[in-house]
Amino acid sequence: MSGTTKKKSTKKISRQISVDHIARIEGKAGIEIRHDGKNVEVSQVKIFEGPRYFEAITLGKSVEEATAVFPRVCSFCAAAHKITGIQAAEKAIGLHPTKQTIKLRELLYIGDYIESHALHLFLLALPDFLGYPDAFSMAKDYPEVLSAGLALKDIGADIQTIIGSRYIHQENAMMGGFGKLPTKKNLEILETRLRGLRNEGEQALETLVGNRNWPEVDAKRLHLAIEPFDGTYTMMGDIVHVSDGTKFKVEAYKMRICESVVEHSFAKHGHYNEQPFMTGALSRNVLFGDRLIERAKELADMYVEYLDASNPMSNNFAQAIEVVYYIQRAENIIHNLLSSYKPNEKRIKPHITKAGTGVSMTEAPRGMLAYTISVDKNGKVKGADIVTPTAMFLPILEDDLKRMSEGLLQQGIKDAKIIGPKLETVVRSYDPCVSCSVHVSEIK
Amino acid sequence: MRYVKISKQNTYEFLERLKKIGTLYAPHKISEKFFDFCEVDDVKDVMFEYQRTIRPPRRFFYPEREVLFTFDTRKVELYENLPSDKKQILFGVHSCDIVALRTMDSKFIDDQPDPYYKSRRENGIVIGLSCLPDEYCFCNVRRVEFVDAGFDLFFHELPDGFLVRVGTVVGHKLVDPYEGELFEEVCPDDTENMSKFEEKRTSMFTTQGNWDNLRYFMELRLNHPMYIRESEKCLGCGNCTLTCPSCKCYDVQDIPSIDGRTGERIRFWDSCQFRSHGLVAGDHNFRETKQDRFHNRYQCKNSYCSATTTSFCVGCGRCTYFCPADIQFKKNLMEIAGYKGGYS
């Protein structure tokens, strides 16, 4: 998988470390590092995913059909794409969903969080910490860890299935509401099940804490996250906070975060003020961690040294804390919903009379996700722009890889077989979503 | 026959008590235009006036999908999976559907009984309900608009309740404990009202006449152009057969499980409108084209069931009402047979 090859003769002697196919991430990507034995000249995450031109293929489609297509950008955060896309589309046509719809969407989104985080932590990241190639082999020695992970994945999936029709590509979530609302009984069952899963929720955190052996890639960095509404900690809001103290409205994201085409992948790269930045669970924690409540808050305080803003590996811990938090929040939301639940509330059918543009940003499990959708007066999509978290953090990820490999080289470690896997671990900690990153870009 | 009367108010109470005997199913409104037999949670949801349910009542005795056997390949053994003997009570079955159930019986019980169907049927209680036809109904020309067997109780609508015919011993036993309490005697006024209801009902059927010679014309006009014209429209989706109360085709499959040795032998409803229905090895198909399959249903539904002395089609109108392509079964039959008028 990894190998050292000599580069064609250039002036300096340049050597290469490459990982052809990073395992245990969503999508197909490789790493390429070129160095002269001491300094790294090039560090790239090479993305081999083919382009899917989502913005282009949805052009001219009726906006409702387009919102069915967008989530196909990515399966790991299909609900995130679905909801963000729908919100942007609703804003474009001036449709205001009901309170209940918004709550249910948040619940659906939480389902996505729990499933996605559980999957990442237990099946993709933990094998690194425990020293296995995959979860299957890990299962033999850590059956209870894995079964906790699977139980969490299941509840996340079931929340999405019950609200959204399935846990990948939820067709039931539509503009204006839902085709059919979950029954009261089903919500009650979910509530009970969530209550029974608190221990499982902490399992990932405990295992991670017990096996802290991550590579060091400390470096100061910018964090960006959306300020959740209502002073809570959640994925929806209207204002982006930057760790340098600035703030901007989500509508302004296109001006603040610029994307550019790079040579080595179909994914575009995002920068804030010309600087690479981080987004994701860690950034949320850094900026809004103080809003966590109850057990999640306790845990975050207890393990504060594991939540180091300058170390991307901390992202795993921040995710583990979010799992605990969101189990609790889902339970609370269901509880609230049930007190005045309207199971027969009708979806507001979109009624399009004039052209418009809508912007929506949410925090997907992996970080900020932005949608801009323009609709003409016939309800056809005139333009779409999607910026995904992975596209935003790719530059800083590449910087981290550079720092990491330079650090190792300076320690005298030159063997690609050792460096390769360490680099992979760094990539994995970001929980990148490669298919997300390539299927999107701007149409002018 | 025994006749009793029950008031509307007491009917709810009666339904409430039926729930204690077993699982009670009755027609519910499931959307703007559709009804279905659903398990009764709140008796107030039961619909006493409805035209036809989207799923036919046969499914309570012959479910859409059931496990016949489980198996173990190491022992080469099939383990029977007979249904439990829990009671199922169907309230609100129209007379056409009751006759349709009897046509099912003729296939599944009378000859080499199917143990699954038979057991459910024995544990089932069928309570009929009178109805008023709409333009899709033609049970009258199928001669099944009034049934005299195949139900345990039959409820006839009166202005202030129901006149109940008691059809079987099971029916008597349902009435006995509440005689005097919920059920009262039938008085001449009630009979008068039932008479009026029946009269009104008869006049409401949009199709009149005698259809007894239909199946001969079906055969004499085997190549009627209607088949070509209408099968063009057909979506081959099987809705007509799957909603039909007297269609019974099924397929059987073995579904192995991931352990590599056990599994289930299941059966599930099939439809003659599907390509594979007449397909045999070597890709030869006895009903090759959509038109062949379309034709097949028309012949099958109009064939004769000796047990009920009616055609298998009981004129419930489902296959037309639930056809997404809007193909009109009754109208097409009338076209073939050359029957006039009466269609709206």
Place this chain on the structure above:
Amino acid sequence: MSQSKTQDEGKENIYDTAKCRLLRKYKLSESDKLFLFRFEDPEIATNWRFKPGQFVEVSLLGLGEVPISICSSARRMGFFELCIRNAGRVTSQIHKLQPGSLVGIRGPYGNGFPMEQFYNRDLLLVAAGLGMAPLRSVFLYAIDNRWLFGNITIINSAKFGNELLFKRELEAMKDIATAEDISIVQTATRDPDFKGLHGRATSHFEKVNVDPKNCAVAMCGPPAMYKGMFEELIARGYDPRYIFVTLERRMKCGVGKCGHCNIGTATSWKYACKDGPVFDYYAITSIPGLI
């Protein structure tokens, strides 16, 4: 005949199977094999009876069931043979079975040939391809009860010479019989290299050694063959009341319930598995759609 593990006395599940052990398998052609089975349960083995032309449902757990005609003599109690063509999902796996394996069998099903009506008559058996399977059973029945039948002629045809089923068995039969009362005609319809007769069954009537007026005809082959044969037979003065054919249809249950084998029209609606698979001349010619 069915036996079941969990059922009460007297209650029977018509879909349950009885275990049969594969004793031997023989290769008949590239795609056909002959399988010899015996019932595991001695009681079933001694009591099981079938009529020529009937079929069984062979069940391979995890794969499904297929209808297969019984092709052996009705006399050999407890044992029966099936000639199976490798045609798909289930049959290909049956072909892979090794002697000693167990399969599930239920049946026999279908009406079979009305052998009693054939008594004291000559017999003409016309088979094409796999059609020889059920007819072999008829033939063996006549041999076993030789005194009940007159002259016998078999016309066995196949596309290619090496696809002629039971070719050698039939040849051997002829050698043993030497007598003129048994005639075997084997012909390949599309095989110029075949060392034997060529052309369709209808073109070899001169070799048929039966009395048309007093002969029973049993046929099994593709529907197209029946049409030609009917014309030929009627023209030659065969009694239509004694002409029988067997039909193939898709079947799942074998007992007239699953509906796949339905044939006919509104006035005569038939199930090939129960009302057939053997039909007489008048049924075939009066009910549209049978062939």
Place this chain on the structure above:
Amino acid sequence: MAIIDGCDGECQPRVGVYALTSCYGCQLKLATVQKIMEIANAVSFESFYMLSSASKHPADVDVAFVEGSVSTEKDLEELYEIRKHSRILVALGACSVNGGVQSWAEGEMTHEELHAKVYGTGKIGMKGLQATPISKHVEVDYYLPGCPPEEDEIMYFISAFLFGTFPEPKDYPVCSECRLAGNPCILIERGEPCLGPVTTAGCKARCITFNVPCIGCRGPVPHDTAWFDSLAMTFKNKGISKDQVRERFRIFGAHNPNLEPMLKKIYGGTD
């Protein structure tokens, strides 16, 4: 039963899970089925990059699940490579079976135009292709349609494979499952364009059960029994415009060559 010829049921089948260009939902579905651990016990995953660093490529496998459409030359090379090393190749999911949402019809905008529109000209070294189903390039032994495929169909396929066979084919539409599920018909009741009548069954009418008309993610019913014309005719009679019908069919079937002729036949020249 012997699973693999010549190993008497003793050896574990080797399985590879690969992705071309896709959203990874199908792999995710496979990775998250309830009985994933039982599958992992029954087979050995030689290549499953999403879950295991012990993955090899290429790996000689008995069954290869291939997700995604062919959208770059690299995809194509990889697909050939996979085919060479696999005994049975399964197309997993809509992209791989039919091309998926990212397959668009040439003509309206060519691939080059599209590419230029999104990425500008020149800068990217890699070459993209018009997304195509894998069956366009290699022989496919089995199809598991759906976006994403259904859990029970994945399980049925794997178990059937362990039994030495394939699942029995489905050649009927979602519509029939919709009826069995007891859903009210959206097309009849609301006159909305539902693709259930032409879409391969297997999802148990998942979306319609949620009151959402089918968008055809499982692709057309096989063996030419998807009666597009009849459905378009029905849509027309319900007053649905040509444009709406086209858009519906195009979500998952943009590359269908019959689409435009069919629309022309039913709707004539008008929109």
